[in-house]
Amino acid sequence: MKLTILGSSSALPTSERYPSAHVLNVHEHLFLIDCGEGTQMQLRKCRIRFGKINNIFISHLHGDHVFGLYGLLSTFNLMGRTVPLSLFAPASYMAKLSSHLHDFDINLNFQIDFHPLAGKEPVQIFENKHMTVTSFPLKHRIEAFGFLFREKPAERNIIRERIEELGISVAQIRAIKKGSDFVAADGRLIKNSDLTLDPEPPLSYAYCSDTAYFRGLAGVVRNVDLLYHEATFATNMKELARQTGHSTAADAAKTARAASAGTLIIGHFSARYRDIDPLVEEARTIFPSTIPALDGFTYDIAELARRIK
Template sequence: MEPFRVHILGCGSALPTLRHNATSQVVEVRGKLFMVDCGEGTQVQLRRSHIRFTRLRAIFISHLHGDHCFGLIGMISTFGLLGRTAPLQIYAPVDLQPILQQQIDFFCTGLEFDIDFHPVDTTQRNIIYEDKSLTVETLPLEHRIACCGFLFKEKPLLPHIRRDMIDFYGISLSQINNIKQGADGVGRDGLPIPNARLVQPATPARSYAYCSDTRYMPQLHQEVKGANLLYHEATYGSESEGRARMYYHSTAAQAAQVAAAAKVGQLMLGHYSARYDNEKVLLNEAKTIFPNTILAQEGLVINV
């Protein structure tokens, strides 16, 4: 199976700490790398994770709070120093475009690559990126400013060829692609062979839902239903539920409620408040509702 992984570069919240970096992740799908949010210090974390800067195809910014985007101009500058020539795709709320362009004009003159900015409507669920194997959709969230999450979803895969049956019936290799697309085969004797005898069901397509800063949304489970992996912010524990509501954040228990209602495969918590010296209290809180929960940690690489 082709790799589908999430690399955690940072999982802290706005206040810097010595334990966590600001939010950033790299989603790896079938050899393609996409960055989700780019907080301060992301470049150093890329180095530590041994991820090559030049392999990043696109950067998705969930919202314009500094702990999610202050690292972006530094990253662009480094791309220039490394001699990048491939275009860089940036998907972000529209208000970032003039700010970013001003920074580029001042700090990054002479870049040898194009920056293609794609304004994102954070209020609508839309497909904003698509290639032959993947789509990325926006997930509208409720935060103090315009904010959305992202759903990375593989396109349906083709069925697996049954090599034993191909050999048994003497099916020519030239028919394989058509058989994968649903056509019947023709055996060595010229007789048709039903497609169902020649294939096995495709591997189920995988999906990863990234839900950045948001207060609890009871309806959110409908948007992330059945995801293999859900990242949901868990800035606070339940003892601070009032604070979470005030600042448009979520508790670990609320994140777990979304995961349980959505019947996701696994929940990953992140965006921890600096008040917690040990996030195990958040993990335990979530596990009472959704047992298959883990904590995001810098350096963690998780298979979807």
């Protein structure tokens, strides 16, 4: 599981930071999370293949999180895409998107499978053989959602020498990898622990932007390996954060600490902060395992988890 930051700025982009967009790579399945202006440019700079993006998640309908999607869909069309695209976004978005496509006379060559986000409770919205995705409500000026990506536990790793020694068939190996014990030809019960090794633990990533601080969020993302939490402002601007439905770096750190997160990555920085080091240090005074979201950087979540342990 690897996270690439395409944009870490808030509403105003800067010369060094684009608006919000992340790409999460899970077993070579790419998930685009938010799609601010300039996302296409960043995808190219980061050498991410457009055709591998089949699922897009939009947290809310403020422009810095969605304006890049119109151009990206048009580019998909120009590149000859025919594979369906799954789009997860607030329920009202499909009407807006349809209007845009109509106004600009864009006839897509591919189908958009729209999955409306709604509700006041966490809901599983996606599942494949490797992982699940859960959406959950945030606290912003308009309806907004976070996303929790969780890997499923992997199958156990067989000890090949023991398998060959006992002459275990392929069909039996499948059951053993799922945790079953084995009965040998002479009737002996061979424990699964004598035949396999533990797999790598499943990883998780939570995306929380935009949101004001609220205590209930920590329970939703508890024990997550990597928590992305917006940190638009420093604490000396906490009143502005409250008024605009955003968080300070300290707010993000409080949530990470309460959630027992592995690592906190902060972003959605206000354009007023050319230097984000003070925001990172503010968060680290509360939650030491804090890193900044940097445009163009890829973070290996497994490696971050190993460092914590």
